[in-house]
Amino acid sequence: MNVLANWWDLRSLANPVNGLLGWLRDKGWDEIAYIVSGSIGAAAIGLFLGVAMLALIWVERRVIARIQIRRGPNRVGPQGLLQPVADAIKLMQKESLTPRLGDKWVFWLAPLLLFIPTVLTLGVVPFGDGMTVADLNVGVLFIIAVGSVMPLVVFMAGWSSNNKYSLLGAMRTIAMVLSYELPAVISLLSVVVLTGSMQLGEIINFQKDHNTWNVFLLPLPFAIYLIASLAEIGRSPYDIAEAESEIVAGYHTEYSGMKFGLFYAVELANALIIGGLFAVFFFGGWWTYYLDVIIPSWVLFFVKMLLGYWLFVWARGTVPRLRIDQSLKFSWQFLVPMGLLNVVLVAFEVALWYQLDAPGIILAPFAVINWLLTAGLIVGYVRLLKLEHTQTPRRLTLTEDVGIVTHVPAPSAAGYSAAGGSPA
Amino acid sequence: MQIHSTEQVVFYLLAVVAVAAALGVVFAQDIIHSALFLVVTLILTAGVYVLLSAEFLSLVQVLVYGGGVSILVMFAVMITRVRDARGPLDGAQKPIAIVAGLAIVTVLVLMISRTEWQQAIPAVNRPDESPVRVQRVITQTDKGQLMSDTDAIGHDLFTTFAVPFEVASLVLLVALVGAIYLARGEEDEVT
């Protein structure tokens, strides 16, 4: 953070805030300055979440509609921009039912606690140069720890509903979230090994100092984190919680009205935050190769955040859902060992780098080596496991085109009686 | 009781709620409610660690107990048939449980009374004199900043505690093998 920046320099919104705080401290009101800074940060994040969730509903519905060759909501307001507001009003008008046999206290508590992990995660995210509510020096671990409490809320929601779908959905969701949390933790470990700090500000500074984005050096952790975070926030292709065809709406089957709306909103917010974390860990955060001198750093960060979110919407629109046994096996037998191997590789490189006291340019050959090894590792591992690769047809093939599917006669009643009459 | 600082207010708030939740664990009728109260206690303990400037430890507490062990407890309850049993489950183990409980209380009381507590209560206001021991091992990084407990733990892991670090790995291995053996038994293996 540039302390000498003028308060009107809006390339970082931290400047006007620091101006105000500096003025308060000059007056000797340290306590007031502290409370004001905390309140500004909290209010900013609250406002950001509120606006973001309304905006994201629109983005999500329009993009999904595009992918599915529909128009999507376009009647309420220009281009359907007011549709999220209409949705919110609709949800608020709906009757809110509480299942009679459920546990009323826990049932109400779950949606109330739902937002705490989300909001706390935002607390360590640098939205721009110096725009962090609290840049903890254990930031990465903080994100992981806070996120790991999410399954508890899911369990509370599922159990208190006293509904078979809810409970089954909650158990499945938790089993999957746990299994995918591990690859996420391991891939972030690679980032920490490389940057040597758990502070999100320092992670960005590392990328800035070495003129690189982490994704160039850590392609494999990026891929693992992408997959794992998709699963962790329960979005398709990992949305078994909401596998409508199997277990209705999963752990929030019994929630209606505004409480359902909260579950819906937090999913969107989480997706956006993961987009932001992508930007911080792998794409330099607000730092973008000198672009941040001209364009405000927070604008750059929001753009990257939205691009990450858009990736999730894209995945939701195009990738089919995985079965739970497939997704669990994939995590444990593929992502975890790959992630650990990558940690060892990166650690070796960093240890070598510091042992030799080499200049920072050594990162360039490391990047090339890492990309090659990643490709080799994936191919080799797939060979080792003898995974089958099935070619999906490029275009829809009708059975007539295939020409080999012959007509299979339906078993006639006579056939059955014949089979029944003469047991083989 | 003298109030020295905001930290103290926060501490008493955390402590009171944590103890109340701990009582909730014992007195709740529903076993899931007990488990949820337990989680509250564990997470608030993490808050106390933060007040002691042990950030890393507090986050590990949340991660391992709040996110891992609590779910383990929930799942353990879900796969058993506790719900069919109405009323207390202690049965014949009651006297043993009482003895075990009293033994733990004795050990804890002895430990608390024999510890030489530092008199510097508002240690939080002077972070360089934090009561956490590891922080005093090295307090400066090469950048001249105050060293966090994470750095201190990391440093200690490779100097003083290099062997215990490997032993921890062995303990985890034993836990893993034991858990799988209990859950899976002598079932079929991949060949």
Add this chain to the structure above:
Amino acid sequence: MLGQWGHMGFLVVVGLSLPAVALVISFLLGLVKIRPKDPNAIKQDTYECGIEAEGSAWVQFHSGYYVFALLFVVFDIETVFLYPWAVALRQEKLFAFVDALLFIAILGVGYVYAWRKRAFEWR
């Protein structure tokens, strides 16, 4: 440093108040009769595709869930151990690397055991 954690306290308040505000608005709409509140036995019944719910929701779950939670806890602790190592790697260099390699290798044995025992498969 504690000041930063104090700011996290502010955020907990935000996290609680966001859903609370939404629920309070919803409740107030109920008071002015915009939101209907007309519960009856059928509406409040447990949803089960329209048929009457049979028995408790607490059906017998199979032990696979427990095994996965256990595996998660063990490997999670392992990874958490490696975080301070990752931060200290730059001071201790190759010695730290070898030390951690041993640590990971020992757990690798457990990983292979789990694999051979088919603990990673959902059955």
